[in-house]
Amino acid sequence: MRRRAVGASGLSVGRLGLGTMTWGGDVAPDTARALLRTFVDAGGDLVDTAPAYGGGRAEELLGRFMRSDLRRDDLVIATKAGFGTHGGSQVVDTSKGALLDDLADSLRRLRTDHVDLWQVHAWGDAPLEETLAALDQAVSAGMVRYVGVCNYIGWQLGTAAAWQRAVPGRARLVSGQIEYSLLARRAEVEVLPALQHHGMGLFPWSPLGRGVLTGKYRGGTPRDSRGGRDHMAWFIEPYLDARSNAVVDAVARAADGLRLTTAQVALLWVRDAPGVTAPLLGARTVQQLSSLLSVDDQTLPKPIVAALDDVTGGPHLGRE
16 A cells, blocks of 8 residues: 655555444454454555544454554554543543543553554643643653644644644644545635645545445435444434435446446545545445455546536645
8 A cells, every 4th residue: 555644744654544433333343353454454554543432442452453463563553532422421521631541541452552643532622732731741751653633623723733833842733634525525625724734634534425425325225334223323314415415426427437436436536635644444344445445556537536526516726
């Protein structure tokens, strides 16, 4: 797999990442192991996880696999802090104490003494300088190599990045993670320009439009899909409207002409969009993942890219 630098930092990763949000829940341990092996065998190394994924189960599985299936140095581990479910409610706590406690728990579950990329999972109510001080401390202590943020909008990202750059010795933010796909291009308005201005990389989550861009929902909602499950239907529903259907139809037409799958075309558009470092793949089966990994050497023709830009909101201002 080809590699890319994460923004202006010294960190580099394969240009596709593996997401673990469904590990320990919809994805059983044996399947998770097979997904990880398939990903690494294809040259991938970036694995993105979080304490919130499966209530820590995703991190536990990853830690187990690093002992039984591969070496720690084979992976670039990205995890998060500041968001979780407590007492049945979702809680965002970005205080310094909460973040460092999350990190200690992540290291224990992952069975490692450091993570390569530690990310604040969401914007919180704690003072920003307190949140960012936790990142500085974690880097200084050697528990974290690089730091980033997730789900920050433009002004939040710019404020945090500027604060870290203001004083020598602070841990500079190297990346941002946000939803980005042919069905969700809002990041181009403020987030992508902010990331590029501050020399940060972008890790898009849900690059396949929460699964809708695979085309699986064109004839209705499959019972074995995320949209067919009560606990995930809310996540898919926003993209089951007429506009999204028209986008999926356009992607499917392009796929037919290129002899690719709809999912492959949608992924290639995101992977090669300006400013993108590595889309995070949330595949639930080895077959899904293998199909996506198989297009490493392919690119979309420029006329197809331009047509998909137009049908989903207009030209991408970052393209030449």
